[in-house]
Amino acid sequence: MAKNTGGDTSTSRxxxxxxxxxxxxxxxASGRPREPWKGEFVKSIVYAGLDAIVTCFSLISSISASxxxxxxxxxxxxxxxxxxxxxxxxxxxxxxxxxxDVAAKERAVTAWDVTNHGGNEQEELLRQYQALGMDISDATxxxxxxxxxxxxxxxxxxxxxKGILPxxxxxxxxxxxxxxxxxxxxxxxxxLLSFIILIPFTNNDSIKFxxxxxxxxxxxxxxxxxxxxxxxQNYGFSTAITLFTGAIAxxxxxxxxxxxxxxxxxxx
Numbered sequence: 001m002a003k004n005t006g007g008d009t010s011t012s013r014x015x016x017x018x019x020x021x022x023x024x025x026x027x028x029a030s031g032r033p034r035e036p037w038k039g040e041f042v043k044s045i046v047y048a049g050l051d052a053i054v055t056c057f058s059l060i061s062s063i064s065a066s067x068x069x070x071x072x073x074x075x076x077x078x079x080x081x082x083x084x085x086x087x088x089x090x091x092x093x094x095x096x097x098x099x100x101d102v103a104a105k106e107r108a109v110t111a112w113d114v115t116n117h118g119g120n121e122q123e124e125l126l127r128q129y130q131a132l133g134m135d136i137s138d139a140t141x142x143x144x145x146x147x148x149x150x151x152x153x154x155x156x157x158x159x160x161x162k163g164i165l166p167x168x169x170x171x172x173x174x175x176x177x178x179x180x181x182x183x184x185x186x187x188x189x190x191x192l193l194s195f196i197i198l199i200p201f202t203n204n205d206s207i208k209f210x211x212x213x214x215x216x217x218x219x220x221x222x223x224x225x226x227x228x229x230x231x232x233q234n235y236g237f238s239t240a241i242t243l244f245t246g247a248i249a250x251x252x253x254x255x256x257x258x259x260x261x262x263x264x265x266x267x268x
Contacts, residue, residue: 002021002201006085009132022163032197041176041179042230042234044092044176044179044180044183045179045180045226046179046223046226046230047083047086047180048088048089048092048179048180048183048187048196049183049186049187049223049226050173050187050220050223050242050245051182051184052072052081052084052085052184052185052186052187052188053087053090053188053190053191053216053220053223054082054221054245054250055080055249056077056081056187056190056191057212057216057250058079058249058250058252058253059076059077059080059247059253060073060192060212060249061189061251061253061254061257062253062254062256062257063097064205064209064254064257065220069138069205070195070199070205070208072205073195073205073208074100074192074195074196077191077195078192081102081184081185081188081189083183085180085181085185085188086181086185088179088180088181088184089177089178091180092173092177092179092180093174093176093177093180094173096173096176096177097173100167100171100173102164103158103164103165103166104167106225107154107155107158107166107167110154110157110158110221113157114150114153114154114157118147121153122144122147124157124161125143125156125157125160125161126143128161129143154166165212187219187223190215190216190218190219191212191215193212193215194208194209194210194212194214194215195211195212196205213250216246216250220239220242220243220245221239221242221243221244224241224242225239226254227242
């Protein structure tokens with residue numbers, strides 16, 4: 001019985017030790033920064049959404065300041081929305097394609113350099129690691145290991161020396177363009193919905209413009225919260241910055257429209 005008690009005591013101590021270590025690890029993990037949400041089209045959605053809301057609402061503000069009718073707002077608003085969406089989507093496609101082509105070309109050049117001037121390339125990578133603070137012996141060991149695997153060495157050389165990520169064959173630039181186009185249309189429609197939803201209830205363009213302000217603010221808040229979730233940022237700060245950006249752009253457009261209306265001598 002005494003032996004069993006001793007065994008139980010030893011087991012209890014081990015369990016307590018393991019539990020304490022688990023608690024300390026969990027405590028340490030609690031201070032770990034929030035990991036951002038990873039998505040293939042995050043940049044396209046956030047960039048297109050913010051640009052769409054600000055651009056469309058700024059256009060509405062400018063038109064409203066010039067005292068155009070709600071029909072004019074809808075016609076000009078949706079026309080501009082589709083045209084800008086196509087431009088944004090095609091621009092994202094072209095830029096993504098160019099970035100991928102440049103990375104592929106740089107990799108081909110780096111691969112040729114590694115094949116024909118392997119010694120010099122190893123020296124450059126060694127100096128790069130030393131500049132980053134790595135000990136000479138450790139840097140030599142790492143470079144010698146990488147040198148055994150050409151593809152890995154080429155990719156590492158691109159990232160460490162040229163600051164370029166290797167091209168990913170899974171990336172499809174046309175998908176980025178399509179996502180940008182759709183995101184632009186979806187988010188950019190928010191300010192215009194007021195002029196459609198309120199048609200059965202009022203003919204007052206001022207009320208419809210106030211509704212557009214509210215819907216635009218809600219869309220900016222949602223986008224700011226989504227951006228905070230994606231990037232692991234503070235929700236309040238991200239939302240405030242997004243709202244501030246939209247407010248500044250809208251105020252500038254409304255003021256400019258009102259000033260140009262007065263300069264042109266247009267009567268209400």
